[in-house]
Amino acid sequence: MATDFTKKFFEDNRILKARVSYAKRPSAEELERLSQSLKETYHATEVILEEEQNEELIGGYVLQVGDRIFDNSVKASFDKLQEHFKQEKGNGNVISVLKSNLDGLNGEIAETEGGHILRLHDGIAAVDGMSQAVYGEIVLFENGTKGLVQNIDETEVLCIVLGDEQELEEGDRVIRTGKRAGIPVGKEILGRVVDALGAPIDGAGPFREEDWYLIERKAPGVLERQPVNVPMQTGILAIDAMFPIGRGQRELIIGDRQTGKTSIAIDTIINQKDKDVICVYVAIGQKASTVAQIVSNLKKHHAMDYCVVVSASASEPAALQYLAPYSGTAIAEYFMDQGKDVLIIYDDLSKHAVAYRALSLLLERSPGREAYPGDVFYLHSRLLERSSRMDEAHGGGSITALPIVETQGGDVSAYIPTNIISITDGQIFLESDLFFAGNRPAVNVGLSVSRVGGAAQTKALKKVSGTLRIDLAQYKEMESFAQFSSELDSETKEQLAYGEQLMELLKQPLYEPKSMEKQVIILGAATHRSFLGIPVKEVRAFAEEFYQWFAQNYAAVLDEIRDTGNLSDDALEIIRNGAEEYKKVKGYGKQ
């Protein structure tokens, strides 16, 4: 029965006018079938179909009667779309490229909305015909290159080209995939070097993909987390003793260029050997040769077995440098979801911010302070918020983040450093002056802090390092004061000698991480001033020999510290007496 609504579209003699729009003309039979069904639905004697070409309706058609649109045929199956490409391009290659790319996209195509490249410049493609596209969605260009949706305007969408822009042309077809950007993951990714999209770049062939992880994921909520109270030891005495880091913490490593930032991160990775911690090192905007050097060092210290390196080097497009830390975090999340503890290094986030700034300017977003876009804080907060320690109900895994930030002239109050300082749970500030004075690692004790790691420090280490920061602060103060005076009383002299020794003991060469029990033995003796009387230059070698001697003679104390993480008063007494005894053995008298 014809309704009132449809009646007005009839001519007097019950002729129905309808319109059919399509990109490719449906077959004559299909059109006949349509007319027939309309005739029956509207009790018409005749149906006149007006035909209209519309390029946006790839693979489907729209039927319109008056204001009424029957558009369910628009969502054509992907097979139809492939057919369309095939006919237009005249070969099947496009199909196979698309297929191989879509296989990796893990899931069905929800929409097949598509359009064309309107403009192409500096790795950005402006695309039309994608009114439903969402931020962060992957689009496919007809040669198989992927793109990432970034800006959505009324008439066009701006996408980052995740591949070689030279291979694309204006006018090329683009389709939506309905999928967010993700990377392949699997156990075999361990020991590999991959690019920001998860493709291996170490020449060792593909790895077996077991899962697909979105590179952007919402950070776990408070209720899914548990407190940070398990230590993540760096093996660096100055850090573990004074600025302990816990699993699930975010501790910033900050300093000028060439102050040993990367070295601290690499030493921490090397120290995770046999500790059942997976490490992910994300290199952003570094020279490819530097990354190769780091990988070779990790290999040399057998650390690559439990490490993944994600690299977006300086020569790669800004888009990939922008994505690399998120990809690295996705890899970390894959292992965390299996209940593992993961350490992730972002080296470094200053270069990440610069890459994002370049990208944002190309995307025509308005620049703000220092020409960074307004959402540069969100860029890093949404990244670092994903580091957490999950509770047992959620697997009990953790991600500990060590982001690195480079300062200019030691200025920690610049825009990006202050942003990241406010996001992280503390910072290790490395100072050029200390570095060049030979105090390496060049940790500035006054400006460094660890806000949550205290709860994670082992009781034994806490017991012996409690006064260390204050002792060093007093020494620093006294040192500057002592410069003006030649006559010093014996107490002041002792205080200065003690401080000098502490500074010396905190020096640590590269790739020589100290175990927790070793740190406890050395500090246990040092903070009791047991090493006084030993010339400053010799104190480090003496401490090393003393530890070896102590380990041989008092193995039970060492075992107790290692196994329980505790240090009894008796054990501390044994350490201190041991130091005095060993001093006598070596012929140093008490001062």
Ligand SMILES: Nc1ncnc2c1ncn2[C@@H]1O[C@H](COP(=O)(O)OP(=O)(O)OP(=O)(O)O)[C@@H](O)[C@H]1O
């Ligand atoms: N504890 C240390 N003992 C001796 N040398 C060190 C120590 N730490 C770092 N170095 C040396 O200092 C140099 C700079 O270190 P590194 O590359 O880690 O610094 P960075 O701050 O990361 O540099 P960049 O600004 O280039 O990223 C390296 O040659 C490294 O070997």
